[in-house]
Amino acid sequence: MVLTEKQKELIEEFGVLNEKYGLPPAECRVWGLFLVADKVELTFDEIMETLNLSKGGTSNALNRLMMTHHIEYITKLGDKKRYFRCKMNNWTQMTKENFEKFDDLNIILKEILKARTSKTPQFNKDLKEVTEFLDFVYKEIMLAIHKWENRQ
Amino acid sequence: MVLTEKQKELIEEFGVLNEKYGLPPAECRVWGLFLVADKVELTFDEIMETLNLSKGGTSNALNRLMMTHHIEYITKLGDKKRYFRCKMNNWTQMTKENFEKFDDLNIILKEILKARTSKTPQFNKDLKEVTEFLDFVYKEIMLAIHKWENRQ
């Protein structure tokens, strides 16, 4: 598969952004390829050749993307190959999970607050307010997602 | 400064969580120390000794935490030392910035959508819906933060 310069550029841009969130470069590029490619279904070899990845690297990236539910594969009768494709119906789920991780921070902050000395009342009050703020934002986000899911 | 086992544990827990978001371990521990310590103002040497960090490592961690506005320092007349402390009044700002980074993803997805082939209408429709979802959630989050900032 031949990519246009624009497609390559978008893959890299998408990659750099996701690397910031801890994904390995190869995995980002594979995910990005699914988003920019002119076809929806891609085979192992196509991905490997288009991105100049090794077999091991390709295998690893695809399996990680499947574990995180970003992609899936389908099979075709009388064909041994797998056809991989991007899952587009799980973004609200994915986003929800992301914000749940954001709530983990608040859980630890509340634990910290509970364990703090009483000798620093102003600090404790400030920290309490932070946890209240995070609680509030988290609830509003979940409400917003719920609102989206139940729209007509 | 001597820490209780509980304090040490909380520092590590807070550290592991923040390492997931790309912060170096030493920096996470320093930040965590400010959150669990029985004092609000800590000196360079206190931090270094309490966490068994090197001078360079301590200097680097403190400067990075200052650049990201997580901590600040005050000085005292007739005292050369700096007294570092955690900034607790910038969490709404910090949170806002975090969500702006979340919006960057949507900006790229919209670019990708614009550049896509017209031969994959279902995929394009799905991707468009993702961007609309992300738009919606982002707006609701900003609204929520605004609501919090303007509460009485």
Next chain:
DNA sequence: AATTAAGTTCAGTATTTTGTGAACTAAAAA
């Protein structure tokens, strides 16, 4: 039964990221 196809696994390498500690700077104290 041998060969091919489609991928997996893993040892080793390359790269990047972190942290150390000694040498350095700049200001204050002796």
Next chain:
DNA sequence: TTTTTAGTTCACAAAATACTGAACTTAATT
């Protein structure tokens, strides 16, 4: 003016991460 204090800088070492490619597995085909 020398010494001490408070911290910075930077070369190097250690550790973690990511990728490659060859050997392997499993199933299908010849």
